[in-house]
Amino acid sequence: MERYRTRPAQYGPRQDRPRSSLPPQAGRGTGGGAVRAVRQPGPQRRSSPVRRPAPAPAPTAARFPNPRLTGLGSGLFCALVMFLLGGVCAVLFGASLTAYGVLFLPVCVLTAVWVRRGDLMTAPVVVPIAFAVGLLPVADGDGGAGGKLMGLVTALATQAGWLYGGTLIAGLIVIVRRVRLVHRRRTTTGTRPPV
16 A cells, blocks of 8 residues: 655745746646647757767878987987998098088988977087088098098098088077977967067
């Protein structure tokens, strides 16, 4: 047997509250027809947007490599490439210092472009060191370590234009990248430089 709970009298309708102005629901409790719910105007619920996975980027046929080298990595890259290019110049071009200098310039550009943002200032430092390392196979020396050292010093003195030019190119690229980085940070944070 089911027992229905009844509310005590104290919880009955309050006399100080106005009655609802809603019409009575017709057909409630009777078997007379379907009852259609009346929807009151009010705030609309927004359905949560369906998240779709981002489309995969289209594969490109010719993409240039874009590695990011640390300061040490850029120094090792530049020194190793210049040493190999020095060996190639010694074999193919008869130890031509001009060919070595010409090949030095693109290595400077790649080193300055591929160094990561945090180590930008290392590129103009490692480029001259790599130039000297690469001169080891190219420099003329008459026997022994002393002769090789004199040939290296002579090559550095006579090819200073290529050395300064490559270092200047690397420095300019680093400065441009640094200015763009600072400008991008200021635009994202919304701060303006002091006038």
